[in-house]
Amino acid sequence: MAANVEADIAKMVAEIIEVPVEKLKPDSDFFKDLGVDSLKAIEIVAAFEKKYRVIIPEKDIPKIRTLAQILEYTKGLNIK
Amino acid sequence: MLWDKEKIKSILPHREPFLFVDEIMEVVGSEKVVAAKYVRPDEFYFKGHFPGRPIMPGVIITEALAQASIVLYYVCKPHIAEKHPDYYLGRVKAEYLAPVFPGDKLIMEVSNVKIMDKAGVVDAVARVKDKTVAKASLVFGIKIDKD
Numbered sequence: 258m259a260a261n262v263e264a265d266i267a268k269m270v271a272e273i274i275e276v277p278v279e280k281l282k283p284d285s286d287f288f289k290d291l292g293v294d295s296l297k298a299i300e301i302v303a304a305f306e307k308k309y310r311v312i313i314p315e316k317d318i319p320k321i322r323t324l325a326q327i328l329e330y331t332k333g334l335n336i337k
Numbered sequence: 338m339l340w341d342k343e344k345i346k347s348i349l350p351h352r353e354p355f356l357f358v359d360e361i362m363e364v365v366g367s368e369k370v371v372a373a374k375y376v377r378p379d380e381f382y383f384k385g386h387f388p389g390r391p392i393m394p395g396v397i398i399t400e401a402l403a404q405a406s407i408v409l410y411y412v413c414k415p416h417i418a419e420k421h422p423d424y425y426l427g428r429v430k431a432e433y434l435a436p437v438f439p440g441d442k443l444i445m446e447v448s449n450v451k452i453m454d455k456a457g458v459v460d461a462v463a464r465v466k467d468k469t470v471a472k473a474s475l476v477f478g479i480k481i482d483k484d
């Protein structure tokens with residue numbers, strides 16, 4: 258996955274959860290460390306789907322709790 | 338008109354004077370709902386917003402869009418909506434682009450971005466005739482009593 262895709266995803270997530278992108282560490286837990294609630298989590302998923310024209314199945318959403326997990330998930334989606 | 342007020346009231350928990358969807362004009366699969374609100378001169382909020390110069394408050398436009406979103410949720414998830422869950426608005430990003438006056442027909446188009454059992458994200462546009470008066474992104478949650 259290209260570095261710019263990683264940077265774009267980090268920027269998108271940071272904007273939604275309203276933290277500076279430099280504070281968004283790859284392994285920070287959205288819920289425990291960053292104060293993300295369930296609706297913001299859905300917003301992240303929806304923004305991701307809209308930007309990259311993919312569908313994340315509802316069952317996969319609880320598994321995605323960190324930026325690193327989003328990036329890992331993205332690897333399987335052939336995003337360029 | 339696809340849905341009249343009675344059918345709308347069978348889905349929405351809101352009632353007068355806080356029911357802001359008068360009819361459903363169009364349903365496009367599970368993708369989009371087009372709803373209308375007839376903005377009457379005797380709406381309660383015109384008394385104070387503003388005396389002698391009535392303008393529909395932006396927050397009421399947002400509320401109307403949120404109510405139209407519930408109809409879209411029903412279209413997508415009828416088996417849940419029919420149980421009359423609680424809907425709560427979680428996040429709104431809105432732009433208000435033009436004033437809405439008494440006598441206007443507010444047309445609301447609500448599009449499915451992602452709707453799941455317990456939450457939804459929609460993009461919404463409100464217009465009067467061909468003029469866009471507001472745009473919003475809404476995130477809402479759904480809570481069923483027994484949760």
